[in-house]
Amino acid sequence: MSTTTSTSSESEPGGGPEEPQVRPAARVIQNEATTEIPVHLLFRDDPDCSPVPLRPAVVNRRQGTGEQPRTRPPVPVKARSVAQVDPELVERPARVLPASAGVLAGLCGAAGCVAVSWWAGLLPPVATGALGLPVSGAGLGPAQWAAYAGAGALGLFGFGGLARGRTGRAWVLGLFGRYRGTVRRTGLMWVNPLQLRRRVDVRLRHWRSEPMPAGDASGVALRVVVLVVWRVRDTARAVLGVEDHESYLRECVEAALARVPVELPGGARGSVSAAGETLTRLVSADAAAVGLEVFSVQPVRIEYAPEVAAAMHRRRIAALDAQQRSSMLSSVVDSVEDTVTRLTMRGLVELDDYERKVLVRDLTVAFCSGRTGDTAH
Structure with missing residues (x-):
């Protein structure tokens, strides 16, 4: 608990300072999250508590303490991308060597195997004489086996790394589960044979x-x-x-x-x-x-979809039929109106209301019958 003390020093008429008086401290609650809250805000019936001016304090809300929740300004929510992938996983070119390096290493390995065979005395005399080498009979010992292993590994490593790149194809290389690069080159090249190759089609x-x-x-x-x-x-x-x-x-x-x-x-x-x-x-x-x-x-x-195809086809046919009927009726009405108007305005016939209605009816029936017959044909 922290206390707030107030000391007042006033001069008496005699000139001597008066003893400091300690006012009752305002009880406060303090937590590890923020500043202090006066107790008199929570317990207003305490007569000994006097209001203490403090800055507005906001605390974290904890269950069962009666504290006010923290007020924070709204934080704008950033739009997240649809999918997240490792940002370090980006295509980069892999390290490859020209094919001549692999061929040279393979030839060196083959030559080493021949030399070790001569050293161990395994070459036939005809081959030894053709090469102009003296006859050696050291035999197969640990040194010869080690030399065989080294020369054979060099030959396999050289010839085994030869690869041919094609246009529109790429290789994704990995070594012991780690991405080592992508090969998009074409032609003959040498790739580390220990690396795992995954072919990818990069064409459209x-x-x-x-x-x-x-x-x-x-x-x-x-x-x-x-x-x-x-x-x-x-x-x-x-x-x-x-x-x-x-x-x-x-x-x-x-x-x-x-x-x-x-x-x-x-x-x-x-x-x-x-x-x-x-x-x-x-x-x-x-x-x-x-x-x-x-x-x-x-x-x-x-x-x-199959489950609604039949119903939707019937509905579509009905809508087309209704549209066609409406179009035909509008055309018939326009034709009848145009015919009656021309006959009347040119003075070819004089019609009263009854005769006009009969003429309109007959023309409508005739035009509708003609349109229906044309549609049927």
Whole structure:
């Protein structure tokens, strides 16, 4: 508990200072989180407590203490990316050597094996004479076996590291579980044979999906086939950042179709192209985290789901029939009105109200019969 003391020193008429008087201290509560809170704020019925001016204090709220919660300014929430991958996992070129280095090492290893065989006396006399070497008969001892092992390892290491790079292909190299770089070079080269090689296709590719579930703006179930144009941009993230980047891309397309309404081609103008642009944007944002670059996601076939196909086809046919009937009726009415107006204005006939109604009725029946016959044919 901390106490607050107040000392007042006043001069008496005689000039001597008066003894300091200690005022009753205001009891406060103190915790480890912030400053002090006067007790008189909590226990106002205590007559000995006088108000003590303090700065406004805010404390952390603890269960059962009666303290006020801390007031903090709102912290803006930053938008998080769709997916998070190890930021250090970025494609970088691997260290490789020209093919001549591997060939030279292999030839040195082969020559070493021949020399050790001569040393041990295992070469036939014909080969020894052809090479112009003296006959040696040291035999196979520990030194010869060690020399064999070293020369053989050098030969295998040299010839085993030779590799041929092709255009549109890359190798992701790893050594003991650690990423060592990516090889995008073409032609013959030497790569450390101890490194694990994973071949990746970095060409521009397209994928035509199987029918995937989707929905239109009204929630009607659809089946959509999409064409995705994409390529691997960062081989390290595509191979090591996700288990299977092609499956990941497929799941991204399905997730985007679940969020974007797709309309049939006969719907509103531009609805299919607008849905394609939205799908491309969403899938590209989701796939960028694993090193995939998506250029286009376009629906190529849209149809109703099997469970609602029959009902929606009947509904569509009924709507088309109603639209056709309305169009035909409007055309007949316009034709009848134009005919009656011309006959009347040119003075060919003089009609009262009854005769006008009869003429309109007969013309309407005639025109409707003619339109129906033309439609049937």
